[in-house]
Amino acid sequence: MPEPPLRTERFGRRYRRSRPWAVRDISLAFPDGSMTALVGPNGAGKSTLIRACLGFERPDEGRILVAGIDPQRDRPAAVEAIGYIPQSPSLYRSLTIGDHLVMALAARRSFDRDHALARVREAGLSERRKIGELSVGEQVQVALALALGTRAPLLLLDEPLASLDPLARRDFLTALVADVRGRGATAVLSSHIVTDVEQACDRLVVLGDGRLLLDAAIATAKEEHRTVPASELDGGRGAIGTFAGPDGQLLALVLDGSAGRPASLEEIVLGHLAAARAGRVAQTA
Amino acid sequence: MLAAARVVLKQHRFEVGAAAIAALAVGVWALLVGLQVRMLGVPPGCIEAWLASGTDEQTECLGLLRTWSGIVETPVIGVMVYIPFATGLLGSVPIVARELESRTAQRAWSLNPSRRRWLFRQLAPVMVILGASLTFAALATSLLEADRVIVGYSPVDDLGLYGPLIVARAFGAFGVGLLVGALLGRTLPAFVLGVALTVALTFVVSSVREEWVKRLEPAVVSEMSAGGGTILVPHAVITAIAFRTPDGQQISIEDARAIAHTAGAAQPAPDDEQDLPAAVWLERHGYAELDLGVTMEMALGWAPYDALAFVIVGVASIAGTIPMVNRRRPT
Secondary structure, three states, X not given: OOOOOEEEEEEEEOOOOOOOOOEEEEEEEEOOOOEXXXXXXXXXXXXXXXXXXXXXXXXXXXXXXXXXXXXXXXXXXXXXXXXXXXOOOOOOOOOEHHHHHHHHHHHOOOOOHHHHHHHHHHOOOOOOOEHHHOOHHHHHHHHHHHHHHOOOOEEEEEOOOOOOOHHHHHHHHHHXXXXXXXXXXXXXXXXXXXXXXXXHOOEEEEEEXXXXXXXXXXXXXXXXXXXXXXXXXXXXXXXXXXXXXXXXXXXXEEEOOOOOEEOOHHHHHHHHHHHHHOOOOOOOO | OHHHHHHHHHHOHHHHHHHHHHHHHHHHHHHHHHHHHHHHOOOHHHHHHHHHHOOOOOHHHHHHHHHHHHHHOOOHHHHOOOHHHHHHHHHHHHHHHHHHHOOOHHHHHHHOOOHHHHHHHHHHHHHHHHHHHHHHHHHHHHHHHHHOOOOOOOOHHHOOOOOHHHHHHHHHHHHHHHHHHHHHOOHHXXXXXXXXXXXXXXXXXXXXXXXXXXXXXXXXXXXXXXXXXXXXXXXXXXXXEEEEOOOOOEEEHXXXXXXXXXXXXXXXXXXXXXXXXXXXXXXXXOOEEXXXXXXXXXXXXXXXXXXXXXXXHHHHHHHHHHHHHHHOOOO
């Protein structure tokens, strides 16, 4: 069986011994060519997981394999396989966009400057513009151009959508999907905004309280989960988790069954997060 | 490659610019002073005769000598005590510290598969610019030093501070700055710590140097008696003071003072480190004050060790920075 582009084996990270685990017991395999939405509230461990792939965080338990390479053993080879957008764009304010492309080309011989430059221009930016003059949204577009320019087989995008307006989000995701699908790359996109990632991604991983709550194909998850008013369940029996709907009605997320209606992706995420908060963990394949 | 170097220099333009300008300015200053000295055209015989007499009696060229003396005593060599350290620290501290401070390290280290290569790509252009500026300053001060005739003493602080030693000291400071920058991850605190460490290092090296010079076989380099002074060894570094008794014996300064006080010289005031009553008594009773020391050539035998010490510190610090950069968690 070929090694997936990214695999975690019982990955765990704790920043201090006196503190609870930031993430623990995360075992995941990201299939080749997949686009995975990594969803969870703040502090769920999304960034920790992504940063560990680059060797920025050292696992305290388990390991991570990027195309079969452990970043703790051979970080250069693992980093070479990754295109990354950090949570903050982390660009050099005094340099121009063009300078960043030069820097990226010096860092990686495989960097496709023309491709990155085309993306910059598609975003309506000129390579002569200084980063310090750009809005945060524009900086994210530059960060995307740099990540796509690496032509890396694995793209790790750490909450890039948070600072974008709806139109920019759509542009960002369109460019990302076109690139990833076009060359059969694998992408992991962490986000709070479930509705946006639903259009772009085909897999869903939900993290909560540092644990893996759900790892499933989005289509499968939507087939398996249903939402019913909590009042229709016998004392909440059979519910994964309960949460308040848009109209204030208490809803319950259930597996299978014919009751209620198919759950939306947002409801699936909310139900599993509610379950984690209540101390229950329900996982589906 | 050149384009990438240009981007690195653009990132650090203020620090590298300030350091390079400082080194170039001192170099130009040294060249101007040297040019002034040469234009003055003091005949070598004039200086030699003056040194041999130890007095200002060479009326023939006294005016010229006074002008020459005024020029060569400019503090350009003294400034060289600070330039290598300022240049080295300014150039190196921000290289890693600013990346961590401004949170661009995660960008740099995610684009660059090898952090070690990234570090060397950052270091190379900065070192080339600073190295070239400092080499110019080193050459210019070497030319000036050739014209600077030190009469009977040389302040130990600026001993040999010209030529390759300047570049070696700057390299040592550069390494220290790079290391503390990577260690602290903040530019200003790293700069302050870098200054403290280089001052401490200079103090240690200077202390060892003083001991080393003192262990060299000293000779009487000048003699001062009631009849006047005589310089026996020009261009010497004084390491001790002694006295010659009227019957020709050489005794230490402590023994001479003891003799003076036993014979009735008043005790010195608490703040009188020169022990003036003893000095007056010794002069009146025919004791000659002797400066013991070594030739400048002998003293400058230390310079290679000084340079080596700073080069070792520089290499060790840069080597120590590599694992530190490799282990740092970019935030």
